[in-house]
Amino acid sequence: MKRCAEKLSEHGHSMTYEIHAKDFILDGAAAFFGPPSLFNDWPVLGEFDGAIMNPPYFKVSKASPCARVMEEVVHGQPNIYAFFLAGAAQMLRPGGQLVAITPRSFCNGLYFRGFRHWFFEKIALDHIHSFESRTETFRDVLQESLVTASHRLGKPSANVTVSTSNGLNINTAKCATLPTAMVIDNSCGHANIRIPASREDQAVAEVVESWPHRFPELGLRISTGPVVMFRATDFLLSQANGKGTAPLLSVFNVKPFRIEWPVIHKKHPTAFKICRDSQRLLLPTRNYVLLRRFSAKEERRRLTASCLIASEALPPFIALENHLNYVYHAERELKPDEVYGLAALFNSNLLDRYFRTISGNTQVNATEIRSMKLPPLPTVAGIGQKVSGLASLDCNAVELIVLRELGINPQLCAHLLEGTLFSHT
Ligand SMILES: C[S@@+](CC[C@H](N)C(=O)[O-])C[C@H]1O[C@@H](n2cnc3c(N)ncnc32)[C@H](O)[C@@H]1O
Missing domain, CATH: 3.90.220.20 (DNA methylase specificity domains)
Incomplete structure (x- = not known):
């Protein structure tokens, strides 16, 4: 934060910050979830303009206090990073922006289906960046990682930008802007996120999805x-x-x-x-x-x-x-x-x-x-x-x-x- 403040000041801006050494889910997001009470009107309106996060990744038990706070988001085996995304989504004001680096695992599969439905009712995806060579970028991370930029609805984005870089050099990223329906595939009700990394991948997806029958x-x-x-x-x-x-x-x-x-x-x-x-x-x-x-x-x-x-x-x-x-x-x-x-x-x-x-x-x-x-x-x-x-x-x-x-x-x-x-x- 100190470095951010210094960089901004070098460019004629100023930034003040406050660090909350607290639990983001239990002490922060919890107030934005759950049924109405004497102390909280429902729905609680988000108030933040932006969230930038590199949340922790690990599986949590359904009985954990975090999972209880996030009851409406939990389906199957929850992962803490999805709670961070959900917390930020709920805390943003309409139009507020969220940028997150997370595993790719929430993009498809049954475990995260409920989360995706919940999340994409509140959040419009604007940009997904994936890394082609995971070894160079995240040496210690086994999972494939993504950076996503999105905003609280507002109105849904008509398009999503998909970019892929070979390793860390994002200046050489291949970039394409695709209709949202091509990226968030809800054709069988799963809201799966597809990431066609190139024009050829888009063509492949179009071919496969033009086939007439499901398995x-x-x-x-x-x-x-x-x-x-x-x-x-x-x-x-x-x-x-x-x-x-x-x-x-x-x-x-x-x-x-x-x-x-x-x-x-x-x-x-x-x-x-x-x-x-x-x-x-x-x-x-x-x-x-x-x-x-x-x-x-x-x-x-x-x-x-x-x-x-x-x-x-x-x-x-x-x-x-x-x-x-x-x-x-x-x-x-x-x-x-x-x-x-x-x-x-x-x-x-x-x-x-x-x-x-x-x-x-x-x-x-x-x-x-x-x-x-x-x-x-x-x-x-x-x-x-x-x-x-x-x-x-x-x-x-x-x-x-x-x-x-x-x-x-x-x-x-x-x-x-x-x-x-x-x-x-
Ligand atoms: C992947 S690291 C990212 C650290 C830092 N933001 C960065 O980008 O270098 C995730 C961080 O989340 C912190 N963390 C884990 N659970 C948390 C919670 N419930 N509330 C707040 N922070 C938490 C961890 O201690 C860890 O520092």
């Missing part, structure tokens, strides 16, 4: 593998042992398009006992797309999908570990071409770019897959037929098929094909 409308379902290792120790086997055992598949067995099994490792069991007690944890061997739920940060792709095609050579059951999701059809078995087509889409650079615009998280969860749009199933199967006919499932060749079958314009194709030169790790 469940095609009859598709996605579930998480039922085997939680530490709860299933009675059934874990280091090796398969004839008919009474099923292959146990985990993240490291799932490679683009194929399943590598068994992967012998002294710590990981490779098979699962088939018995009456273990039946509830087994799946019948059918045609599935298997998706890794987690990717490592250094991996090029968010999604890795493999094809499980049932055949007589396979045992009748498989065991899937819960770091995997599997895709199936609600009413019938998926056709092999559909399995290959879905895997080709999930493994494509096109969807990878899309997921990066909708989420900063390395994890792609089932909810995000369920709410995504897809081309019609016959188109997906057409992709699958061509892909499964390839002599080798080379990344570039697959991408080319996906882009051609979807009729993506040549300019965007060229951009996305460049991206595939960095293949899966």
Whole structure:
């Protein structure tokens, strides 16, 4: 604050300040929340012109005093930074400005859905800045971080500026002004915030969102593998042992398009006992797309999908570990071409770019897959037929098929094909 005051004074301004060594939520924001009382009229009107914050980030329990103050904002597992944003939103006067550096996690996902609805009823987003290289910018911060500038309504902003800089040098930031509806996507009621970092990302988002059906409308379902290792120790086997055992598949067995099994490792069991007690944890061997739920940060792709095609050579059951999701059809078995087509889409650079615009998280969860749009199933199967006919499932060749079958314009194709030169790790 001293340095701020000095800088302002160098430029002919003056600034006075007062530091409140108090709890921002309990001693500051609390007076602006909660039901009317003798001491506080409702609604309490904000009075501040601006808030600039770098709030703390950590999860808080629903029973904590802060969470009780912020009852109307709490949904799922709360994080203290959302309380700081909510507190500032409530304390600003109409038109007052808020600039905050926070994790990106509030932008999508179910945990923050209630918060987003609450927040964006009061606050209009003006600018989002994201950092392409998180290592240089926030060495100690694991999460992707954002700077957002917004103002208390007032009236909503028609547009949002989205900028991205490579590391700390924000003078070289790429910048685009987009209609608010393109950034805050409320099409399925989640108010998800998309951050298309470039013109190409905007084009990718437009392509994906122009597809006609959401995932469940095609009859598709996605579930998480039922085997939680530490709860299933009675059934874990280091090796398969004839008919009474099923292959146990985990993240490291799932490679683009194929399943590598068994992967012998002294710590990981490779098979699962088939018995009456273990039946509830087994799946019948059918045609599935298997998706890794987690990717490592250094991996090029968010999604890795493999094809499980049932055949007589396979045992009748498989065991899937819960770091995997599997895709199936609600009413019938998926056709092999559909399995290959879905895997080709999930493994494509096109969807990878899309997921990066909708989420900063390395994890792609089932909810995000369920709410995504897809081309019609016959188109997906057409992709699958061509892909499964390839002599080798080379990344570039697959991408080319996906882009051609979807009729993506040549300019965007060229951009996305460049991206595939960095293949899966
Ligand atoms: C990410 S640091 C930012 C520090 C400083 N504002 C900056 O930008 O360098 C978050 C700060 O919030 C403080 N903090 C944590 N909980 C708080 C609370 N309930 N009320 C006020 N400050 C809090 C922490 O002590 C920490 O200094």
